[in-house]
Amino acid sequence: MIASTATHPAAPGTDADGVLEVRDLAKYFAKGDQDLVALREFSITVRPGQFLVLLGRSGCGKSTLLNLMAGLTRPTAGQILYRGTAMSGPSTEIGYLTQHDTLMPWRDVTRNVEMPRELRGEGKKSRRKEAQRLIELVGLKGFEHHFPRELSGGMRRRASLARMLASDPETLLLDEPFGALDAQLRTELQGELLRLWQGTGRTVVFVTHDIEEALLLADRVVVLGPVGSVLLDVDVDLNRPRDPDEVRVDSRFVALHKSLSAALKEGAR
Amino acid sequence: MNAVTTADAGAAGLGAAGPLQVQADRGFRAKHGRTTIVWAWRVGLLVALVAVWQVLSGPVLDPQYVSSPQGIWERLAGWTADGTLWTNTWITIQEIVLGFLLGAGAGAVLAYLIAPIRVVWAILDPYVMALYAIPKVALAPLFIVWFGIGTDMKVLLAAVSVFFLVFINTAAGVHQVDSALIDAVRLMNGSRRDIALKVVLPASMTGLLTGLRVSIPYALIGAVIGELVASNRGLGFLISDSSAKFDTDGVFATLLVLSIIAMVLNGLVGLIDARTSRWKPLDA
Numbered sequence A: 001m002i003a004s005t006a007t008h009p010a011a012p013g014t015d016a017d018g019v020l021e022v023r024d025l026a027k028y029f030a031k032g033d034q035d036l037v038a039l040r041e042f043s044i045t046v047r048p049g050q051f052l053v054l055l056g057r058s059g060c061g062k063s064t065l066l067n068l069m070a071g072l073t074r075p076t077a078g079q080i081l082y083r084g085t086a087m088s089g090p091s092t093e094i095g096y097l098t099q100h101d102t103l104m105p106w107r108d109v110t111r112n113v114e115m116p117r118e119l120r121g122e123g124k125k126s127r128r129k130e131a132q133r134l135i136e137l138v139g140l141k142g143f144e145h146h147f148p149r150e151l152s153g154g155m156r157r158r159a160s161l162a163r164m165l166a167s168d169p170e171t172l173l174l175d176e177p178f179g180a181l182d183a184q185l186r187t188e189l190q191g192e193l194l195r196l197w198q199g200t201g202r203t204v205v206f207v208t209h210d211i212e213e214a215l216l217l218a219d220r221v222v223v224l225g226p227v228g229s230v231l232l233d234v235d236v237d238l239n240r241p242r243d244p245d246e247v248r249v250d251s252r253f254v255a256l257h258k259s260l261s262a263a264l265k266e267g268a269r
Numbered sequence B: 001m002n003a004v005t006t007a008d009a010g011a012a013g014l015g016a017a018g019p020l021q022v023q024a025d026r027g028f029r030a031k032h033g034r035t036t037i038v039w040a041w042r043v044g045l046l047v048a049l050v051a052v053w054q055v056l057s058g059p060v061l062d063p064q065y066v067s068s069p070q071g072i073w074e075r076l077a078g079w080t081a082d083g084t085l086w087t088n089t090w091i092t093i094q095e096i097v098l099g100f101l102l103g104a105g106a107g108a109v110l111a112y113l114i115a116p117i118r119v120v121w122a123i124l125d126p127y128v129m130a131l132y133a134i135p136k137v138a139l140a141p142l143f144i145v146w147f148g149i150g151t152d153m154k155v156l157l158a159a160v161s162v163f164f165l166v167f168i169n170t171a172a173g174v175h176q177v178d179s180a181l182i183d184a185v186r187l188m189n190g191s192r193r194d195i196a197l198k199v200v201l202p203a204s205m206t207g208l209l210t211g212l213r214v215s216i217p218y219a220l221i222g223a224v225i226g227e228l229v230a231s232n233r234g235l236g237f238l239i240s241d242s243s244a245k246f247d248t249d250g251v252f253a254t255l256l257v258l259s260i261i262a263m264v265l266n267g268l269v270g271l272i273d274a275r276t277s278r279w280k281p282l283d284a
Helices: A062-070 A109-113 A115-119 A124-137 A153-166 A183-197 A211-217 A251-268 B028-056 B069-082 B084-114 B118-133 B136-147 B151-175 B179-187 B192-229 B235-244 B248-276
Strands: A020-031 A034-046 A051-056 A077-082 A094-097 A171-175 A203-208 A220-224 A230-235
Touching (some): A034 A062, A034 A077, A051 A062, A062 A094, A062 A171, A062 A203, A094 B179, A115 B192, A124 A153, A153 A183, A183 A211, A203 A211, A211 A251, B028 B069, B069 B248, B084 B118, B084 B192, B084 B235, B136 B151, B136 B192, B179 B192, B192 B248
Parallel strands (some): A051 A203, A051 A220, A094 A171
Antiparallel strands (some): A020 A034, A020 A077, A220 A230
C-alpha cells in the first residue's frame, strides 16, 4: 500500500489507489418507452480501510449504487474498479449485507453461516468450526440450530452478518443494515460492527438515511442527492471510540450534524 | 416453579436472550380434551347414521334403491369370502399408485426442466393451461383407442390427472423463489448449479409438495373413472357391474371401500402437510 494515501484521506475525487473506484457511473431502468434514471455521472473513490457512509434520503439511488458495487447488476454506463480492475460480477472479496434478510429459511443458523464456505468447496469440519466461531462472535451462541423464522429480527441480522463475514471479505457493503431494528439493538449492533471493522484494515461502505448513525460510524460521509449527485463530502474527525450518548453533545458533532442536515434539505428541493 | 430456559440463552450475551421456555403442567384434559371430543362425536355420528339407516330401511326406505347397512355388510362378507373384494381392490390400488408415481414423477421433472427458463415457460403456458382444463374423463375414449381397455388405460388416465396438478404447482413453486436468495448465492460466487440445487430446489419444495397433496385424490378419480368407462376388473367395474344387475347392495359396498381408500389417501396427504409446514434442511 502506498503510504501517502493514509496521510490525506480527506482528499475527495479520484485517487488512483482506492479500493473501490467508481467512474461516471450511470444506471437506467427501462420503464415502458422511457428510462428511469437511478444514477447519473456518479464518481467516488473509497480508500482502503476507510469507513465511508453514504447518506441520502430514500430514492436517491443508494441501493442501486450498492447493488452495482457488489457486482449484482451491470451499470448502464461508466465503470467500477475494484483494486484497479474492472468488476465483472460478484466477488467473494466484497461482502454485501442487504437491507432485507436473505438467510435461507430451510437452513439453520449454522448451515446458513457456513454456506459461503460450502460453495467454495471447503471441507465440512473446517467450515463448521469457522461458522461456530462467527456465531459466537456475533453473539448467537446457543442458537446454532434455530431456523431463521425462529429468530427475532435482530438475531437474523446477526446471523446475516456472520454469514457475510464467513467468506472473509476485505470490503463490506452494508445497505441500511440496522434500519428495521429498535434503537437499543441498533446501537448495540453498530458497536459490534465497529469492533469488527477496527484494526482489521477492512473497508466499509455503509448506506443510511440516519444522520446520527452516519456520524457515529463514519470516517467520511458523502451526502447523496437525487440520481446520485454528491451534495457534500466531509471527513468526520471525531475521536473513536464514539460513545453514542456523549458524542451527541460534542460541538463538532453538532456542527457536522447541522451541515449534513442542511445538505439533505438542499437536496430535497 | 420449574422454569427452564433454553440452552445457554443467558450465556449468549450481548442481549441475545432467546425465548423463555417454561415447563407447563397440563393434564390429559387440557392436552387431549378437544381431540377426544372430536373423535367421540365422529364415532357417535357414524353409529347414529348407520342405526337410523338400518331402522328406516324396509318400513320407510326401499332397500332395492338405497340398500341397507345389513345388506352392505352381507355383500362385503360374501365378496371377502370368495375373494372378489380383494382382487378388485388390489387392482384399483395398483392403478392409483402407478398412475400417481408416473404422473407426479413426469410432472416434477418436466417442471424443473422447463419452469426455470422463463421464455420457454411463457411460450408454453397457455397450451399447458388449455390441456389442464380438459376434463380428464373426456380423454377416456381416446385412451381406449390408444391403449386398449386394460390396466394401462386406467394408469395413464390417473397419471394425466396427476401430471398437470404436480407440473403446474411445481412450476409455480420454482417461479416464486425469492430472487434475493438467488442474489445471496451469487454474492457467494455460487455457480448456476449451486443456485439450482441450493436455492431453487429447496425453495420450490413447497410447490412440489402442494402439487403432490392436491393430486392424490385425483389419482383415485382417474383410475375409477377409467374402470367405469371400460373394464372387467377393479372397483369401478364392481360398481358398474352391480348397478347393471340392479344390485344396490353391491354398489354401496364398493362405494364404502372406495371411501375407505380415499380416507387412507387423505391420511397420507396429512403426513405430507406436516412435512410442508416445517422447514427442515433437505440435504443434511
